[in-house]
């Protein structure tokens with residue numbers, strides 16, 4: 005492989021040289037030719053924490069832009085190595101994790117002209133990924149040892165679930181449940197009437213099943229994930245409802261016995277406490293929620309899965325009382341028909357809000373009805389007013405205290421009401437918070453348990469202390 009790469013490098017180098025010669029032959033240096041796309045060559049000096057990225061010089065380039073990622077599709081690029089400009093044809097990439105796959109690619113730059121990306125080089129750092137993060141206690145290990153244990157969950161993307169990735173290691177060490185961050189919603193799965201793209205959802209479910217990790221399905225019906233073909237549906241309302249029924253039936257059937265629980269309807273209540281005026285409400289009428297739960301239950305039963313847990317999931321119910329009231333009206337209605345097993349409280353919180361009392365009051369309404377409680381999308385913002393430019397020690401500790409508080413509240417629930425406490429992502433820099441247009445978050449934030457380098461934050465210690 006190395007020899008092949010070397011040969012290719014040499015061939016490319018010769019080609020580049022030839023191109024140069026022929027250009028020189030025209031003796032018209034002012035005629036600008038297109039800049040060649042650089043050729044990335046294999047990495048050298050690979051250690052546990054670094055490697056040297058190399059590429060072949062491009063004639064007339066004044067610099068190169070290099071990207072380094074943990075993903076071969078570069079869907080997320082390491083913050084410190086996002087189009088880093090270098091003059092040389094080499095760069096030492098540092099601050100990495102041992103035994104982890106990285107990918108790099110380069111573009112050449114001359115003035116404002118930037119070429120497309122080069123070929124992609126894969127490099128695996130040496131060493132062994134530490135089986136233990138710095139703190140000797142793993143979240144799930146501690147949660148499993150409780151008198152009344154519960155799942156510790158995390159939101160995942162399918163491209164994180166590969167052997168050799170740092171996500172894979174942290175996930176297996178620390179978490180006992182996964183929720184797809186977006187790949188199990190209707191939009192990515194449903195490509196047309198009765199046609200589906202199962203690629204990512206299958207990968208996530210299989211990963212959970214293969215590794216003994218609980219899989220929570222999220223979410224069958226959500227107004228923000230309606231595929232284009234359905235939002236522009238031109239059939240009758242009855243036909244629309246049949247499409248929704250078919251979708252729910254097909255998805256629940258496919259994952260029967262593999263997914264333990266589903267958020268059937270997500271965020272059906274508006275912030276003013278009215279029913280949210282979604283396409284589902286408009287076309288299917290006020291009974292649409294019940295219909296969806298019935299279809300999910302019927303599909304599971306027909307597939308032999310009589311244990312499937314059905315959840316209703318929503319946000320900001322602890323602070324917004326009209327909304328909370330409306331959610332529990334829906335929940336009561338579903339409960340009366342025996343169509344609901346639990347309530348998902350998203351908990352996209354801040355270091356100031358909601359208060360302990362507000363959270364307890366909200367959650368206790370589900371407990372009083374004998375329902376399971378899922379803290380389903382936990383993250384804790386520390387910069388919701390954009391008044392800090394880095395995570396200050398004061399905010400860091402305030403966040404730690406808030407993580408500890410909610411874990412403590414959750415842990416104090418009666419055993420029958422416990423299900424899972426799920427954190428909405430791994431690393432701060434990959435959280436949805438600063439990028440959300442819905443949330444209108446004004447600046448950067450650090451809402452999760454691990455920093456950009458996957459190091460444990462005080463928030464993680466706070467979570468552990470909440471389990472004491």
Ligand code: GLA
Pocket residue numbers: 185186222270319350381436
């Ligand atoms: C809502 C949804 C989640 C997710 C977040 C933003 O809370 O329920 O699935 O989309 O918004 O990441």
